[in-house]
Structures are given as C-alpha cells and as structure tokens.
Amino acid sequence: MSDADRQNRSSSSSADCDDSDNLCAAAKAGLPKRSSFAFSAREDTTLDVFRFLLATISTADAHHWNSALDYAEYHLGEEKGAALVMRATQLVRALLNQRRRPFNFLTSGCSHICEDELTLMTALRIAHTGLGPHFQDAIGRVAQSDENARLRMQIIQLSDFLYGDGRPSETPAPGVFPVTHNATLH
Numbered sequence: 001m002s003d004a005d006r007q008n009r010s011s012s013s014s015a016d017c018d019d020s021d022n023l024c025a026a027a028k029a030g031l032p033k034r035s036s037f038a039f040s041a042r043e044d045t046t047l048d049v050f051r052f053l054l055a056t057i058s059t060a061d062a063h064h065w066n067s068a069l070d071y072a073e074y075h076l077g078e079e080k081g082a083a084l085v086m087r088a089t090q091l092v093r094a095l096l097n098q099r100r101r102p103f104n105f106l107t108s109g110c111s112h113i114c115e116d117e118l119t120l121m122t123a124l125r126i127a128h129t130g131l132g133p134h135f136q137d138a139i140g141r142v143a144q145s146d147e148n149a150r151l152r153m154q155i156i157q158l159s160d161f162l163y164g165d166g167r168p169s170e171t172p173a174p175g176v177f178p179v180t181h182n183a184t185l186h
Helices: 003-012 041-059 062-076 078-098 115-129 133-143 149-163
Strands: none
Touching (some): 041 062, 041 078, 041 115, 041 149, 062 078, 078 133, 078 149, 115 133, 115 149, 133 149
C-alpha cells in the first residue's frame, strides 16, 4: 500500500471538522481547538491514535484499529508507528480497567479536543517533565479512581516513548481545561 493510500484510508474514517456553516458537535459545544495547546506532530498523532483505538472499543469495529496502525505508520514510520499503537493500546486497556467513569473522546481528525483527552495529554507531558505532585493530580484526574497503578505505569511508559528521543523538556503542559463536558461527541 502506498503512502497516499495509507493516508487516504486513515483519514477516510475520520470526520473532518468543519467550522463554517456545518459546525461539528464539538464546535457547537464550545470545545477548544486542539491547535491552541501547541501539540507537537508526535503528540497530535498520538491523540488521533487514541481516538481510533477508543472508537475500536466503543464500536467493536476493527477497521478503526487498522486505521490507527495505518495512521501511525504514515506519520512515524512502520516500526515507530506500530510501537506507538502497541503502547497506546496498553494505556487504553489500563484506562478501561482502572477508570471509574466513561472516557469521552472525539472522532479522529476532529480539530477540537475534549476535557478527558486534554487531561490524558497533560498527564503524558507531565510524566515527561517530572513525577511530582502535579503528575499525581493528573493521574487522579485521568483515572477518576485511587486505584491507578497500572494506568500510571502505562502513562509513564508511553511518555518515555514519545519524548525519549531527545525532545526538549521545555514543552509546557497544556492549561487547565475551562469547562466540563460529559458527552461523547461526533
């Protein structure tokens, strides 16, 4: 399969977010644009991989899992892309095992971000910059539970993978999400 075919296949299952006359549900709900949090290209790819994996679980459709692999391999190469999907899958499984309420997420490709996604991305960044009280708070917010050892370990491992190749540690954690939305959008 060519790179163009992979990109088309990966983005064909993602709903492009249109901010013109046809507002997506995330825009209508007032969710912020993910671009406002200055994610790196690798972080953006990771967020969409999470969205594909969560869609796999919520729909029981393996097409989303294949799209996660295609998307990650297109953006990171075959080896790193497959490794990202494996590590993200481990984190999603820990999330399902230890989180005490549903995890809200948007459709892959949406230009917005919801609170649960931002909390997860924040935890990944904080794990990279240090494992102090801010990390404990972030883990608690992701897990929504005191039982979070597995989730904590998976976030640390994915963070090490994402930022362990010489990426500067000055990347600030995203700001606190302004409002709580409890609906899965798109």
